[in-house]
Amino acid sequence: MPRTLDETRAEIHARRAEMAARWEERRPAPFRLTRQVVPGLFQVRTRGSRAYLVVEDTVTVIDTGNPGSGERILAAVREVGKTADDVRHIVITHAHIDHVGGLPVLQKHVPARTAVHLADAPHVASEQPLPNPFVNSFLARLVDPFLQWTDPGPARVDVMLNDADEIPVLGGLRVVHAPGHTDGSIALHFPSRGVLIVGDAMQHKLGRLMLPSRMFSKNLDEAAKSVRKIAALDFETLCFSHFRPILCGADGRVREFARSLDGQRLDEATG
Ligand SMILES: [Zn+2]
Numbered sequence: 001m002p003r004t005l006d007e008t009r010a011e012i013h014a015r016r017a018e019m020a021a022r023w024e025e026r027r028p029a030p031f032r033l034t035r036q037v038v039p040g041l042f043q044v045r046t047r048g049s050r051a052y053l054v055v056e057d058t059v060t061v062i063d064t065g066n067p068g069s070g071e072r073i074l075a076a077v078r079e080v081g082k083t084a085d086d087v088r089h090i091v092i093t094h095a096h097i098d099h100v101g102g103l104p105v106l107q108k109h110v111p112a113r114t115a116v117h118l119a120d121a122p123h124v125a126s127e128q129p130l131p132n133p134f135v136n137s138f139l140a141r142l143v144d145p146f147l148q149w150t151d152p153g154p155a156r157v158d159v160m161l162n163d164a165d166e167i168p169v170l171g172g173l174r175v176v177h178a179p180g181h182t183d184g185s186i187a188l189h190f191p192s193r194g195v196l197i198v199g200d201a202m203q204h205k206l207g208r209l210m211l212p213s214r215m216f217s218k219n220l221d222e223a224a225k226s227v228r229k230i231a232a233l234d235f236e237t238l239c240f241s242h243f244r245p246i247l248c249g250a251d252g253r254v255r256e257f258a259r260s261l262d263g264q265r266l267d268e269a270t271g
């Protein structure tokens with residue numbers, strides 16, 4: 001019997017609700033910092049965003065939260081049964097303070113090499129404060145004193161990443177340059193695990209995929225191109241820095257979203 005559109009929609013809603021419930025079940029107890037996304041990949045509650053740990057014999061840290069998160073990431077590493085000495089790679093998705101704030105402190109405690117896309121690396125390494133993420137000049141001026149005051153200071157960059165670079169963790173971690181939110185934003189693809197970590201290059205609000213926040217993104221046209229680029233990849237699970245993950249069928253959702261961007265005026269695309 002042919003299924004009606006309503007039936008299909010109801011099924012999609014039910015599936016999304018089930019996925020959301022499954023993620024809620026993994027919510028860590030209040031005193032815990034990590035929850036497993038897939039075997040070997042953990043999400044970490046840092047200040048202001050979510051970082052990720054790739055746990056094998058060694059540990060790879062992806063993003064480091066706002067300033068004050070360095071110690072918390074070290075606690076998360078212990079929580080998954082590893083030590084600071086096991087942390088060998090740090091990968092930064094982009095140079096916003098809520099992603100690199102914990103980096104200088106973390107670097108003092110771990111023997112890891114830090115990798116940042118070459119377009120954002122100078123901001124991470126600079127003695128100057130991080131670039132103000134606000135696009136609106138009035139808001140940028142308003143928050144600037146606070147940002148100057150909380151700036152984490154310079155951090156070491158050991159490896160400049162480029163599109164399609166591969167890092168030998170979890171069966172091969174592929175760098176996908178996804179500019180728009182910042183010039184050096186990257187997504188991280190684990191093809192053998194069917195996982196993509198998108199950082200801030202997309203939002204996932206109320207079950208809907210969206211372009212990155214217009215308040216904090218340099219170029220939304222570029223961001224839309226990056227979504228189309230990501231839509232060509234295969235992955236089951238999609239992880240964000242500020243939103244709940246899509247656990248199953250994520251590449252199909254991104255393809256659908258990329259198609260919806262075609263021909264759409266970008267100023268209508270985001271709230
Ligand atoms: Zn950001």
Ligand SMILES: [Zn+2]
Nearest residue numbers: 049098200241
């Ligand atoms: Zn962020």
